[in-house]
Amino acid sequence: MADVSLRNIGKRFGTTEAVCDLSFTVNDGEFVVLLGPSGAGKTTTLRLITGLEQPDAGAILIDGRDVTRDPPGARDIAFVFQQYSLYPHLSVYDNLAFPLRSPARRVPEPQIKKRVEQTAELLHIASKLNNPATRLSGGEMQRVAIGRALVRDPAIYLMDEPLSSLDAKLRAELRLELKRIQIELGATILYVTHDQVEAMTMASRIGVIRDGKLLQLGSPREIYESPADRYVASRLGTPPINFLPARLVPDVALPVGTETIGIRTEHLEIGKRNGGNLIGRVHRVEHLGEQNHVHLSYKGEMLVTLADPHQTLDAGEEVELHLNHPLCFDAAGRRIPGADAMRF
């Protein structure tokens, strides 16, 4: 496989700045996930790398070679599109073989057969090769769409939310399979999504993107534990991180400049009143089966955390809060590093 680098890429559509001074590298054999909301510039970034769009500024390098002005066909990239489409009149086999049969490639049929069968095996659709593409479940169609990228042996795979149209169970299954396949093939993949679970479970590194800007790039653990700012902190975690104005926690020596405290569920313990001085009130308990979401009010602010389903908590009850190493943010929303080692 190969690596791909973006250097100061910019792209405007009229007055919209879709991508802004974007620079990062996907290393050879790495699985990078760009995580961002709708309109963040994810699809645009992938289209720029494939050459379906031309950047206004910057350069794109594949294996160190500047491909910025190369046509899409010369870039050796396989793309799984956000709206996947199969050829309905073709069988699964012929759908998978299609990219290899392009006149430019001229792959001999016996070799095509081998690649198609290997790919179908990898994706667990070998028994469906003779089915018409229309006679498949949604998850199987999605696998064929991914398979059409995998049959080739490109420099890099780009995937645009390939699991977004699937139900939760299939998505969970294919997440695991894609990661397994990527490791097996040693593939270089740039994958974009708005789904934090996909990012956390599959990525070697996550890039958090918003308004066309890359806010932070790091391992899932780095992004989760050491977010650069409040926005990045709020992208990961279920239930989402709580923010509390620092002035509401008295008697604690917070690091200088702390304006907001970021409290993830693991930073917050709740218990019966026992002489502590952070007192909240249970507002509502949502029973989700294996865990409970507890909604609390504290000095007029709402907090949400997880609780053991065996812990009895009633709406209206007063509880004691204990904070374990919460995150601290300054007035501009940036995290104050090294200031998180407190308990109160």
Ligand SMILES: Nc1ncnc2c1ncn2[C@@H]1O[C@H](COP(=O)(O)OP(=O)(O)OP(=O)(O)O)[C@@H](O)[C@H]1O
């Ligand atoms: N061809 C185009 N013409 C005009 N504006 C465009 C075009 N393509 C994208 N945009 C704009 O650029 C911005 C980024 O769009 P993009 O499709 O890259 O977002 P995205 O992160 O892929 O979002 P989604 O999660 O909804 O797919 C948006 O504001 C969008 O409206």
Ligand SMILES: [Mg+2]
């Ligand atoms: Mg998109």
